[in-house]
Amino acid sequence: MDESAGRILTDFLSELKFEKRVSPHTLSNYRRDIELLARFCRDKAILHWRDVQQSHIRSHIAQRHRQGIGSKSLQRELSAIRSFYRFQLKKGWIDNNPAQHVKAPKQARKLPKTLDVDQMVGLLDAGADSILELRDLAMFELFYSSGLRLGELAALNLDDLDLPDRALLVREGKGGKSRVLPVGSQAVKAVGQWLPHRQAMALKDVPALFVSARGTRLSPRSIQLRLVRWCRQKEITARIHPHMLRHSFASHLLESSQDLRAVQELLGHSSISTTQIYTHLDFQHLAEIYDKAHPRAKIKPK
Structure with a gap:
């Protein structure tokens, strides 16, 4: 992705840290989740955040799921991506949030353990x-x-x-x-x-x-x-x-x-x-x- 994409991510993380005062752990998670999306975009030759479509977000999450990432982790990643795009919407840099209606795969329900x-x-x-x-x-x-x-x-x-x-x-x-x-x-x-x-x-x-x-x-x-x-x-x-x-x-x-x-x-x-x-x-x-x-x-x- 181009240099402006990196600056937008930096601005987003700064708002989380200084205005919303999230914990260092949460900040680290947001950074990692958005950087994973950025890596996906580079592999797909997508240069700008505004060029990311809902289908791209869905493909990214599906790829992460195939890598063995669990449903709860994917839900957290999607939450971070939605927040990142809400930030850009607020700034007027984009027209829509491509992650808004994307859902993580449902987690397999664990069967309760019983005694015979x-x-x-x-x-x-x-x-x-x-x-x-x-x-x-x-x-x-x-x-x-x-x-x-x-x-x-x-x-x-x-x-x-x-x-x-x-x-x-x-x-x-x-x-x-x-x-x-x-x-x-x-x-x-x-x-x-x-x-x-x-x-x-x-x-x-x-x-x-x-x-x-x-x-x-x-x-x-x-x-x-x-x-x-x-x-x-x-x-x-x-x-x-x-x-x-x-x-x-x-x-x-x-x-x-x-x-x-x-x-x-x-x-x-x-x-x-x-x-x-x-x-x-x-x-x-x-x-x-x-x-x-x-x-x-x-x-x-x-």
């Missing part, structure tokens, strides 16, 4: 050897029994639990929505064994269902660390984090019931598209059911 039924049984049947482990087992049983989020479990109060009716109330789930969830018999048993100790340990006026040895509410981070400790103490080698219990709940329930809407309600998902990710985990199982149940699945072509 045997692994869950091994985790929950490992046995509690202390009062704190009785508490931990009650937490993990509730995780898996009711498909709770980590924050929801930590926020549970004693009054939110109804053991006779085998139910619990999530007062403020994601998006501030409440929901009532069933509690399985094993979780009822584990929580019932913990409650007498909780009464003795909890400080006055602490409503939390799960409290620390100091009598205060357990934080989400503490629950996470207790799960790590549980696995280490019980010689469970798999790397397990709290949401794997929620994911396993969803996967196992969907596998058994095939009722996507019910699983959506239990998980507290506002959109069924979020719940549908678990159908990918169970596709092989669903395919087997299809082969066995569909009247024309087994008909072989002549």
